[in-house]
Amino acid sequence: MQQPKAPPSPAAALTGPVTAAMHPAPPGFDPATPLAEVLPAMAGPHVSAVLALDARGAPVGILTERDVARRVAFRLPPEAPLSAAMTAPVTTCPADAGLWRAVALLRPGRLRHLPVVGADGRCVGMLHRDDTLAAASGRLLTHLDALAGEDAAIKAAQAGVATALLDEGVPAQEVVGLVSGINLDLHRRVLDRSLTAHGEPPVPFTLLVMGSVGRGESLLRPDQDNGLILADYPDDRHAEVDAWFRAFAEAFNAGLDAAGFPLCPGGIMARNPLWRKTLPQWRHQFEYWAGRRAGAALLFSDIAFDFRAAAGDPAPAEALRAHLGRVLAASPALLAAMAAQNASLTVGLTLWGGFTDDEPGPGTRTDLKLHGLMPLVAATRLLALRDGIAPTGTAARIAALAARGSVHAREAADLAEAFALLLDVLLRQQLADHAAGRAPGNLVDTAAMEKPRRSALRDALKAVRSFSRGAFGSFTGSVW
Template structure:
């Protein structure tokens, strides 16, 4: 009978995350045999806040469970309602801490209580489980602490054995031979180690034991931070400043694997050993500088290649290569802040190269050099440094005030240049904007004075159309030119806000509420009811735009210029408003989940990833998406209260 129960438990677990990562039937059956089946009548408590961690976590087999936070006044506040196949109470696996929430059965429920220790036994053999725990729940407030704990956990020193698979990134080039290691023993003095580094002209030295196993590493950076500053004496033992444990790699590891490890853990040196662990002899050291020599598809190398490109066809191929890089970054859970920085650098350099092509063509046409100072501005997602995929163009041009007599001639020159640039961007793969929000449109190629008048008009006449324009144009960022002109525009906007901030910001706040909760009363996704995307969920409009719109209006209220990125806006707001810091951080985490999901879907389908069919999402993706909606609702509630929007509807 016990075996039959275990088999039924196994049959259920094998198809749901995170258990579906375990492809060994016997291994998962061992977990299933230790599962305790629990019946919870409606209204009964599964666990309460403050209780010590248990030796189990829970999976809902049937029914539903609600999680509540308890306020200082004892009031229960609903955090999450969970259904069949969802996991909760997993804190004991990630942090030895008490339960934070009250868990109660919302209806008659059957739970599987999974033994924590038995589950932990799977982790060394299934790294996907660790990745799931560390990242798949990032958008849910109930897992915020666990997510942070997992993300910040120190590595154990054996990352060389992870079997990464993915597309042809960097042609999966093997490292093969790292630099011969320069080593010392633990009884060496810091001054002796520094001398050996100088003699061999290397930036690191590895501390080894008698068996030549690595136990620590010292780099130039450690010497600067800990010795040059006087924190430690040169005569101190090397063990006082060495970094441990050592992060090791196998001899046959790929360049891509090394790069991802360095990025994820903020490392500049990795140690190569015979078996990829710190329990075998050292064979070499690879540094960040070595990567630049070894690889030709590193982001820095890609940017350099873009700057040297001679044709838009080659630019397009480089952008294709960057998308392969993007795909692996996403699959390997590299932080979104790093990914957006890399892709923004690539997109910006492509834009600058297209402008150079345009300027060269103007010269060839006999038009000469620019007749005035100018800046090319990116708008929308690229302006926010969030454009991961090649969507349509949003750009504008601003040139210095030149006087009435020259204005028409100067504007005509820049319009012609803008036409060439947008044409080149189109050839690279950035579609023309359907709404013609491009610098080649005379409406969006203006002098400093013209742009000031335009923004003043938008801020004075708060029509729906004008609010739509602000959602695009207020995220401007200069990527080429004089560099000073966008700043003049920012100062003008803040001056205008002094006189009309309440009315204008309230209108922006109302626009941010245009898209209500993405879930129906029955917790289904709100989908389009007609048109080309009937029965599809609009990820951009329903989930991402409310967060970007809210961040924009709040950062404008705070008078913080040149903070365009949505993540950084929420980080800045968290610093400015400690009382709302938790909500802002949750909003940033939710936005990270959304932008990652959209990019993954877009790369898979070779489109923008904007519209998705809920039934095509995996269970994990649906969970991530749904959990990201709570910060959307709370941010919108904050706007309603702050700008008294209920009185304006």
């Protein structure tokens, strides 16, 4: 007998798109439509609200059953326009937002209905309060309320949300997915605000995120790794186009910094012209790195090749991903050079099986990002790029490599388990740092762990060491 499908965990539901929880779009009317024509539409099944739409079809007001009871019944004549009874302006939620964002909007605003709008501003569906809030427990809702605030407050509230989910038994990997989703949404919010301040761009563009945000694996304090793909334009427009995007990108990166995403020490940000190009220029850049294969070219490749579109038309990013595949197929030496550089990434185990001391001064803590997560991420990235695997997330890459037979199923299972444990250990350490008033870091006191967990961590690092050495060696020919 087929087992019933388990409901998604709170983190999985909240990380998912609002479109998964929304109902069909309600009826829409011109604001001048008489109520006598509007109200019959609310008598239909499952219709508890209607929208007032402008000439473009975008919502400008909402009329709910409660509005009818409070403002219409025995108060307004049938010929009164919809605009006389509706609530305006109407709060909406973008269709590409995570469900957590809808929860954060519904709760503080005491809203019962939340229209979902597409990129063109038109309503594509409706979220109802009870259905949407069912995705979160009462304790978690308290933390989610803080996610309706300003950017910096949202960033700070991530720790409370993550702690509440971990306390409820949600796996750290799912919690990290939610944290990454919040981080991505913050990028879009800052981008929208920068666009409002600077006006219509001279040419369309796509926002790229890279590094841990691009992989969907960012923890509490990732720095910025972003860029822009600009639509192609004639050379004689360069001064105009570049001047606009230079000011816009400066404001965007400064806004992210204020929201809690530190400026990238390596300058991998849209305000740097190297990371702000047309698609042909990006293609040429990848080709140059493939030919250069040294120094900054390798460092940039490690970060940039985890790119994905975060806002704007995703087609240019998809075209760039396809071109990267062609570049790597024609220049396999680039992957070999990346592997040779990544071979310096070691795991946090001594020759005798103890944990390494990576802490300056008298401490003995181990950096499990540098000496655990990074070797696994780097090795998985190289194999995925070699095999033309499109997903950028490490867990998805491991699964895809196993499906292709590039990694044995047993090893893939061990690596997936190691990845999940490393995320759990690092996330809990960062939450402890946050609670103690310290900046979230990556140094973990392995000696304070209970023996079974310390043993599991040692086994995880051994699996990462074996896999990463084999992966790097398969490109360089080195024997470990």
